[in-house]
Amino acid sequence: MQLQDILFSQGFGTRRVCAGLIQQGLVAVAGDTIDDPAMEFIAEDLQYTVQGIPWEYQASAYLMLHKPAGYECSQKPSTYPSIYTLLPAPIRQRGGGAAAGVQAVGRLDQDTTGLLLLSDDGKFIHRMSSPKHHVPKVYEVTAKHPVDDKQVSKLLAGVVLDDDPKPVRAAACEKTGEHQLSLTLTEGKYHQVKRMIAAVGNRVEDVGGLHRARIGSLELPADLKPGQWRWLTVQDLARISA
Numbered sequence: 001m002q003l004q005d006i007l008f009s010q011g012f013g014t015r016r017v018c019a020g021l022i023q024q025g026l027v028a029v030a031g032d033t034i035d036d037p038a039m040e041f042i043a044e045d046l047q048y049t050v051q052g053i054p055w056e057y058q059a060s061a062y063l064m065l066h067k068p069a070g071y072e073c074s075q076k077p078s079t080y081p082s083i084y085t086l087l088p089a090p091i092r093q094r095g096g097g098a099a100a101g102v103q104a105v106g107r108l109d110q111d112t113t114g115l116l117l118l119s120d121d122g123k124f125i126h127r128m129s130s131p132k133h134h135v136p137k138v139y140e141v142t143a144k145h146p147v148d149d150k151q152v153s154k155l156l157a158g159v160v161l162d163d164d165p166k167p168v169r170a171a172a173c174e175k176t177g178e179h180q181l182s183l184t185l186t187e188g189k190y191h192q193v194k195r196m197i198a199a200v201g202n203r204v205e206d207v208g209g210l211h212r213a214r215i216g217s218l219e220l221p222a223d224l225k226p227g228q229w230r231w232l233t234v235q236d237l238a239r240i241s242a
């Protein structure tokens with residue numbers, strides 16, 4: 001594949017822009033600056049730098065973000081900055097065109113922190129977001145009022161939310177502190193954790209009250225700080241559905 005086409009596929013701009021980057025000597029492969037946009041490379045696993053920043057070719061993009069508080073998961077946020085501003089431009093622009101870039105797999109509220117997946121693989125996003133898929137998601141909750149055993153039992157037995165007569169239940173729920181609990185859900189209704197906690201007579205703390213720690217058996221790595229992202233590995237992808 002020509003180097004200019006590789007850069008184009010990875011979101012570095014139009015083919016003309018990509019050819020320009022190469023001709024200006026801003027792209028290197030294995031430490032060698034390449035100035036011919038048409039030079040051929042095997043795209044798979046290609047390691048290269050653009051303006052000194054290292055990249056690896058990704059046929060499809062799968063990444064995790066440690067979502068910080070104060071960011072909206074929308075491309076067009078209403079009040080707070082978008083999580084997409086936390087990603088480098090090439091990742092936001094992959095594929096070109098109107099439906100460019102990676103999309104969040106589901107959404108977290110503005111004030112929720114933790115593990116968020118993003119991808120440009122439509123099938124993956126659909127599969128992961130489908131209620132049929134039942135991928136367990138683990139949330140760490142800090143509640144305003146002390147958590148008691150009755151609340152835990154109700155969350156496990158099922159609570160009715162205002163928009164649906166069918167009760168929703170936690171797949172797992174454990175009190176982890178005076179005001180803390182760990183809640184596992186296999187579906188993702190709007191504000192589900194907050195509404196379930198409210199339904200048992202408690203309330204999620206406004207600041208730092210909700211954090212997603214795990215999706216499937218993929219945990220948010222301790223060294224991924226709020227606002228940081230990284231590519232998912234093959235092992236990570238396997239863990240999501242494990």
Ligand code: URA
Binds near residue numbers: 107190210
């Ligand atoms: N449930 C909520 O209430 N908010 C989130 O961000 C995620 C799950």
